[in-house]
Amino acid sequence: MQIDFHHxxxxxxxxxxxxxxxxxxxxxxxxxxxDDAINTGLIRFDNGALFSRISSxxxxxxxxxxxxxxxxxxxxxxxxxxxxxxxxxxxxxxGTFIEKLICRPNxxxxxxxxxxxxxxxxxxxxxxxLGVTMHVYADTWAHQGFAGISHRVNEATCLIDQQGQPDxxxxxxxxxxxxxxALPLGHGTVLSNPDKPFLRWGYTNGRGExxxxxxxxxxxxxxxxxxxxxxxxxxxxxxxxxxxxQEFDKRRIAELFETIRDEKGEVRHQRWLAAxxxxxxxxxxxxxxxxxxxxxxxxxxxxxxxxEVDRDHEVFPYSPAFLTSHxxxxxxxxxxxxxxxxxxxxxxxxxxxx
Numbered sequence: 001m002q003i004d005f006h007h008x009x010x011x012x013x014x015x016x017x018x019x020x021x022x023x024x025x026x027x028x029x030x031x032x033x034x035d036d037a038i039n040t041g042l043i044r045f046d047n048g049a050l051f052s053r054i055s056s057x058x059x060x061x062x063x064x065x066x067x068x069x070x071x072x073x074x075x076x077x078x079x080x081x082x083x084x085x086x087x088x089x090x091x092x093x094x095g096t097f098i099e100k101l102i103c104r105p106n107x108x109x110x111x112x113x114x115x116x117x118x119x120x121x122x123x124x125x126x127x128x129x130l131g132v133t134m135h136v137y138a139d140t141w142a143h144q145g146f147a148g149i150s151h152r153v154n155e156a157t158c159l160i161d162q163q164g165q166p167d168x169x170x171x172x173x174x175x176x177x178x179x180x181x182a183l184p185l186g187h188g189t190v191l192s193n194p195d196k197p198f199l200r201w202g203y204t205n206g207r208g209e210x211x212x213x214x215x216x217x218x219x220x221x222x223x224x225x226x227x228x229x230x231x232x233x234x235x236x237x238x239x240x241x242x243x244x245x246q247e248f249d250k251r252r253i254a255e256l257f258e259t260i261r262d263e264k265g266e267v268r269h270q271r272w273l274a275a276x277x278x279x280x281x282x283x284x285x286x287x288x289x290x291x292x293x294x295x296x297x298x299x300x301x302x303x304x305x306x307x308e309v310d311r312d313h314e315v316f317p318y319s320p321a322f323l324t325s326h327x328x329x330x331x332x333x334x335x336x337x338x339x340x341x342x343x344x345x346x347x348x349x350x351x352x353x354x
Contacts, residue, residue, distance in 0.1 A: 001138055001142045002035075002268070003032055003035070003268075007269060007288075008269050008273060009272065010031040011025065011276065011286075012223075014230055016227055017227045021286055026131065027130050027131040027134065028131065028290075029290060029330075030127075030129075031135040033298070033330055034057060038055050039053065039055055039310050040054050043303070044315050053335075056078040073342070077337065078132075079136070080146060080147055080148030081110055081136050082100055082148075082349070083104025083140065084107060089112075089349045098153050100351050101353070102153065103143045104140065106225055113133060114137060117129055118229075118233050118236065128333035129333035129337055130233055133337065142215075144218075151206075156203040156204065157203065193213075196265075197216060197257040198216060198257060198260065220250070223245065225244070227244045231244070246282065294306040298327040302322055303317075303322075304316065
């Protein structure tokens with residue numbers, strides 16, 4: 001999924017789950033920031049203080065950079081959560097280990113991830129972790145059938161469009177995109193097809209199976225399950241019976257998935273923000289913005305830097321306010337999320353990835 005869903009739709013769903021404007025802003029910003037946290041390493045301050053942060057994405061999500069992107073610490077915990085074949089923790093899917101790594105929508109693994117996020121809501125970074133979790137949770141629908149490692153299971157051929165006809169346009173783009181004999185990583189072989197809310201398409205996967213995808217239906221299911229997860233978060237009860245999206249707003253979201261058909265995620269994002277400002281949802285009009293780097297961003301507020309990529313050994317001005325800044329707390333959330341996924345949750349499913 002792209003910024004239109006991870007920020008725009010996440011804000012809408014957070015409001016519909018009962019969060020106020022400011023809290024929904026934090027959830028939505030944190031969700032999108034997963035795709036924008038491209039720097040890793042130490043932050044050095046002029047008073048000698050240090051802060052260690054991690055990256056949850058790589059610049060431009062460049063699927064061609066296989067050596068850099070075949071990184072279990074980024075792709076698996078943040079973008080292609082292993083689905084264990086859609087089975088609970090005490091069962092293994094038939095086949096080899098790769099079957100456990102393939103992403104599955106709303107898998108038991110994903111539900112356990114959400115449950116842990118709710119149980120840990122008392123931390124200062126709790127609501128930021130909710131945003132991170134919602135990013136990963138939503139991607140289990142968009143990235144289903146693909147794995148976050150370089151493997152032939154991710155191969156896709158015989159691409160078809162909405163009419164079931166060969167998608168020559170995408171095929172021609174792919175000819176110029178991949179080089180050499182590198183194995184495909186994630187859904188790189190179908191570029192951004194899984195991330196576009198309006199698209200209906202298909203392909204033949206690495207096993208020779210014909211796959212038909214209906215993104216509008218999948219994305220709507222993701223939004224509804226996210227609403228339920230956030231309603232449970234507000235209640236502090238991961239097992240609570242909650243309604244999810246109400247029919248009025250569900251229809252509005254479904255309509256925008258179908259009618260906002262711009263190819264670029266940034267353009268679709270602006271149209272979602274315009275719809276929110278117009279007050280088409282039951283929570284009324286709201287002004288929502290997102291800036292990943294530079295003035296107006298969380299990073300600028302915390303570090304007073306406008307740089308997209310930090311220079312080695314750069315020294316930043318320290319303020320006591322840094323400890324409670326949005327940027328520091330979202331990075332705390334990223335670290336807590338990754339540690340839990342890699343070292344606690346996946347081993348429960350007999351999955352060791354790092």
